Amino acid sequence: MSLSTHRRGWLQAVLASAAAATLSACDRITASPRGVAVLQSAEGLTRRAQRLFVDRKALAREFTHADISSDFRPNGSIDPTDSDYLALKAKGFSDYRLVVDGLVEKPLSLSLADLRALPSRTQITRHDCVEGWSSIAKWSGARLGPLLDQAKLKPGARYIVFHCGDTLEQTLDGSGQYYESIDLIDAYHPQTILAYAMNDQPLPVPHGAPLRLRVERQLGYKQAKYIMRIEAVNDLKHLGRGAGGFWEDRGYEWYAGI
Amino acid sequence: MAKPAKVLVYRHAAVTRLTHWINVLALTLLLMSGLNIFGAHPALYWGQKSAFAHPWISVGAEQQGAKMQGVTWIGGAKFNTTGVLGYSGKPGAEEQVAFPAWATVPSARDLADARHWHFFFAWLFVINGLVYWLVGLVGGHIRKDLLPTKRDVAAKNVWHEVVTHARLKFPKGEEARHYNVLQKGAYLGVVLILLPLMVLTGLCMSPGFNAATPWLVEFFGGRQSARTIHFITAFAIVGFILLHLFMVVASGTWNNIRSMITGRYAIVPHPGDKAGAGDKA
Numbered sequence: 001m002s003l004s005t006h007r008r009g010w011l012q013a014v015l016a017s018a019a020a021a022t023l024s025a026c027d028r029i030t031a032s033p034r035g036v037a038v039l040q041s042a043e044g045l046t047r048r049a050q051r052l053f054v055d056r057k058a059l060a061r062e063f064t065h066a067d068i069s070s071d072f073r074p075n076g077s078i079d080p081t082d083s084d085y086l087a088l089k090a091k092g093f094s095d096y097r098l099v100v101d102g103l104v105e106k107p108l109s110l111s112l113a114d115l116r117a118l119p120s121r122t123q124i125t126r127h128d129c130v131e132g133w134s135s136i137a138k139w140s141g142a143r144l145g146p147l148l149d150q151a152k153l154k155p156g157a158r159y160i161v162f163h164c165g166d167t168l169e170q171t172l173d174g175s176g177q178y179y180e181s182i183d184l185i186d187a188y189h190p191q192t193i194l195a196y197a198m199n200d201q202p203l204p205v206p207h208g209a210p211l212r213l214r215v216e217r218q219l220g221y222k223q224a225k226y227i228m229r230i231e232a233v234n235d236l237k238h239l240g241r242g243a244g245g246f247w248e249d250r251g252y253e254w255y256a257g258i
Numbered sequence: 259m260a261k262p263a264k265v266l267v268y269r270h271a272a273v274t275r276l277t278h279w280i281n282v283l284a285l286t287l288l289l290m291s292g293l294n295i296f297g298a299h300p301a302l303y304w305g306q307k308s309a310f311a312h313p314w315i316s317v318g319a320e321q322q323g324a325k326m327q328g329v330t331w332i333g334g335a336k337f338n339t340t341g342v343l344g345y346s347g348k349p350g351a352e353e354q355v356a357f358p359a360w361a362t363v364p365s366a367r368d369l370a371d372a373r374h375w376h377f378f379f380a381w382l383f384v385i386n387g388l389v390y391w392l393v394g395l396v397g398g399h400i401r402k403d404l405l406p407t408k409r410d411v412a413a414k415n416v417w418h419e420v421v422t423h424a425r426l427k428f429p430k431g432e433e434a435r436h437y438n439v440l441q442k443g444a445y446l447g448v449v450l451i452l453l454p455l456m457v458l459t460g461l462c463m464s465p466g467f468n469a470a471t472p473w474l475v476e477f478f479g480g481r482q483s484a485r486t487i488h489f490i491t492a493f494a495i496v497g498f499i500l501l502h503l504f505m506v507v508a509s510g511t512w513n514n515i516r517s518m519i520t521g522r523y524a525i526v527p528h529p530g531d532k533a534g535a536g537d538k539a
Contacts, residue, residue, distance in 0.1 A: 019360070026375070027364050030368075036371070038378070039375055040374055042374070042378040043377065046377060050466045050470075053467075053470050067306060073310060126307065131299040132299040133299050133303075134308050134481050136307045217466045218465060253373070258463070258464035258467065
């Protein structure tokens, strides 16, 4: 073996072990709560930057009928097997009631007919999954802002929580139930609706029948499906595992603007 | 005959050196966490939305007889990429994954954690880039050292540089004090086009940012086009880095690395040059 190939082999070994050490260091950081906390500190910066640069009322782009996806992909729960949900579904959601409670002066219980009578909005928007894909659909629903005004938020209310009818992960403590939460800026955004129709049809089961959230400036996992109850709260700590949503409890960002 | 004495010239300012090494760290982790994120939906599209049946490129795995194989589709063409794309891992522990574990951070496919890495280092990368730009514009580094001069862009000079580079013969003496036109073009292309393109196409994947500047995502042709351009640009940067590293080795590994650490670069003056004509600050 010549000196130069010997040296090259040595250099390759050094480089390979340096790369492996770096990679395992990255994995150790990912596995340590403090490491993740440091990495997650960027999330607060991202949220503040978006709140600073994006006007509160800035609208997500709306598309035309020609842009609607023929292959809109349902994700997460697509056919819940929770017994309460199955009972509602069996009767075509005629017994469905949306409960609005928590920090409100006037708790509500609304049927689908009640919801359809509320101030509504129709929009053709793009749905961006955290995985990277996008689909476009037309959504019609009750605007969340006027609905909250009807229930009259108490002064302490800071977040709106959406309790869903689907269990996405089987757990012993019930923390596998889907839920989501948004702040009042997004709750009162003009495009934030409780959609009961998709592409001019009643909302199909894979997409969250009978009612789902559309909060258009955030990613797909914020668009809670199968909404059963809306709760106004002061903080998110007492819900689920405390991070404000099913996927947030599993490491995803609460503010899903990017 | 005695070897001509080497002269150490001051080549790289402290800000250039510091931002360079921060970029090495940030770009490495952005690339590796980005490859992990890509694994969550290993397909790319053009336009506003995903036509799931027709990505222009996609990576996956298929059963081939008794064995699995990694496949990559580009347009209509299928390539067997077992071991690299789609299906890889140590013998006996292969898995279906877009990019192999050794290329991603974290090494296991994990979208939530990969996003934490990606956005943390995205902020570092953006702040680092802004410092570089601000100091480079105010201090004159970009104008004096990177903008090609009239003499640089003369066809004869460009051709001369192409030919000498192709023969791996690099400028010596006084000429080596300054970047040549190919270096200026490559560095400017990276700091002026590729790196900003990476940030802008990244931001265009944000539904929040889209609402603030809807014209920008339209400029790129839609969110899925922005994602595609983000991916292509990342690999253009990888291409630049490979060429850059090759040139570092070909033109004097230790001299180049020292100059990016201490700022001092050794040149061998031609007999006709004024000896030690003062360090360039």
